[in-house]
Amino acid sequence: MRVAAAQARPHWLDAAATTRKAVTWIEDAAARGVQLLAFPETFLSGYPFWLELTGGARFNDDRQKQAYAAYLEAAVELDGPELSTLCEAARDLDVFVYIGTTERGTGSARGTVFCTLMAIDPAAGLVSAHRKLMPTYEERLVWGQGDGHGLRVHQIGGARVGGLNCWENWMPQARHALYAQGEDLHVSVWPGNPRNTADITRFIAAEGRSWSLAANGLLSLQDVPANFPIRDELEDAGVTDYCRGGSAVAAPDGSWLVEPVVDDERLVVADLDLGMVARERQNFDPTGHYSRPDVFHVEVDRQRRTAAHFSD
Numbered sequence: 001m002r003v004a005a006a007q008a009r010p011h012w013l014d015a016a017a018t019t020r021k022a023v024t025w026i027e028d029a030a031a032r033g034v035q036l037l038a039f040p041e042t043f044l045s046g047y048p049f050w051l052e053l054t055g056g057a058r059f060n061d062d063r064q065k066q067a068y069a070a071y072l073e074a075a076v077e078l079d080g081p082e083l084s085t086l087c088e089a090a091r092d093l094d095v096f097v098y099i100g101t102t103e104r105g106t107g108s109a110r111g112t113v114f115c116t117l118m119a120i121d122p123a124a125g126l127v128s129a130h131r132k133l134m135p136t137y138e139e140r141l142v143w144g145q146g147d148g149h150g151l152r153v154h155q156i157g158g159a160r161v162g163g164l165n166c167w168e169n170w171m172p173q174a175r176h177a178l179y180a181q182g183e184d185l186h187v188s189v190w191p192g193n194p195r196n197t198a199d200i201t202r203f204i205a206a207e208g209r210s211w212s213l214a215a216n217g218l219l220s221l222q223d224v225p226a227n228f229p230i231r232d233e234l235e236d237a238g239v240t241d242y243c244r245g246g247s248a249v250a251a252p253d254g255s256w257l258v259e260p261v262v263d264d265e266r267l268v269v270a271d272l273d274l275g276m277v278a279r280e281r282q283n284f285d286p287t288g289h290y291s292r293p294d295v296f297h298v299e300v301d302r303q304r305r306t307a308a309h310f311s312d
Contacts, residue, residue, distance in 0.1 A: 001159055003036045003185070004029050005215035005247035005268040007192075007261060008043065012223045013074040015045040019082040022099065023089045025267070030093035032269060036156055038187045040217030040243075041100035041166050042115055044082060045074045047191040047219060051138040053237040054230050066229035068142055075104035075113045078129060083118065090120045096156045098163050098215070100189045103129065105144070108307035112144040117165050117189055119154055128152045132165040133174060149304040153181040158274050159211075163187035169200050175208065177300045180287040184277045185211040192217035192243030194260040206254030209280040211272050218265055219243035252280040 006025045011017035022039060029037040041047065050056065050067060058064055076082045083101075090097045096119075103116035115132035130150025135143040151174065153162040162178035162185075169175065169188045178186065186204050190196050197214040205212035221240045224231055249258040249270040261268050284290050 001036070001157055001185075001272045001274055002032070002034050003213055003249070003270055003272060004032070004034045004038070005213060005249075006037055006039045006043075007216055007218065007245045007247040007264065007266055007268055008039065009218040009220075009223060009265055010043050010046055012046040012219065013070065013225060013228070015074055015076050015082050018044045019085050022086060026086075026089045026093055026095050026097060029267060030095050032267070034095060034267075034269060036096045036098070036161065036185070036187075038163070038189060038213060038215035039097070039099040040215050041117075041189040041191050042102050043099055043217055044076060044101045046071070046102065047217070047243065048139065048142045049191070049219060049242045050228075050230060050234055051141055053239055054233040056138055056141050063230050063233075070229060071102070071142060072104060072111065072113055075102040077104050077106060078126070083120075083126060086118075087120055087125045090122045091125070094122045096121055096154070096161070098187050098189065100165065103131065109144065113142055114146055115139070115143045115165055116146070117150065117163050119150075119152075119163065121154060127154055130163065130165070133168050133171065136167040147305040148177070148300055148302045151177045151300060151302060153178055153183050156185075159184040159272075161185045161187060163189065166190050166196070169204065173298070175204065176287065176298060179208050179210075180298070183208060183210050184274060185213065185272065188212070188214045190214060190216045190246065192219060192245050194244065194246030194262050197246040197248050197260050201248045201260075202250040202254045202256065205250035205252055208286060209252045209284055210277055211252060211274075212250040213270070214246065214248045214260075216246040216260075217243050218245055218263070252276050
């Protein structure tokens with residue numbers, strides 16, 4: 001199975017332009033025979049990196065409100081044109097796509113942004129939208145908490161594939177929920193820093209006895225539009241490169257197939273021997289012969305959560 005991570009630089013907070021770029025990368029991946037392509041966390045339409053650099057926790061601060069409003073308006077909706085375009089590209093090019101998005105809620109959550117990993121099947125279209133279960137630290141200032149609705153694996157050729165956003169890959173229960181569905185390939189998506197993928201990519205591979213693909217992005221101050229409400233504060237902070245990549249691939253025995261790639265905008269392509277999964281599970285299958293369901297009871301609630309249900 002040939003897979004790839006799109007270690008790419010987004011058009012930050014420009015969903016239309018980033019969608020067009022994503023389509024060209026899907027085209028490139030298809031030309032190289034890639035069956036699964038993963039884009040970074042919130043690649044569409046941008047990671048909220050300004051928070052830790054500009055005092056994002058200042059309560060009721062007018063400039064932070066303006067920044068959030070711009071971020072909310074740039075987020076994409078599940079039935080919006082961006083995802084429709086990506087579904088068409090995946091279908092036409094026969095590539096399964098994982099793409100991290102800032103998803104704007106609908107109905108009761110219209111004013112909320114979710115960090116959502118979209119899974120797009122070439123034949124079936126959008127097959128899951130996994131909202132990050134727990135935003136990490138300052139991310140909670142701009143992202144809502146997700147639910148278990150998207151904790152699902154998908155059949156891609158001869159492999160069952162699942163994915164998680166960034167630090168929720170460190171959540172044992174979330175990983176367990178995917179392992180228990182027979183996951184053969186685990187996709188983790190990140191904003192882009194090699195320190196994040198140096199350990200967990202190999203750990204997931206060794207724990208799950210599965211292939212582990214990490215997709216990281218690139219982002220610099222130069223990518224921030226001049227009209228972003230607090231761009232001057234970002235300039236004053238003196239940080240020019242925020243996301244530096246780190247995409248990587250680890251084998252089911254925990255060894256590197258592709259060590260973290262830093263600073264380079266490119267497709268990180270790898271050919272996976274799926275037979276290695278079965279061989280490594282000879283001595284350890286975390287939710288099979290090495291599990292103890294008589295001792296540990298695990299229940300996963302995959303209902304989509306909403307603030308109100310209306311009966312007319």
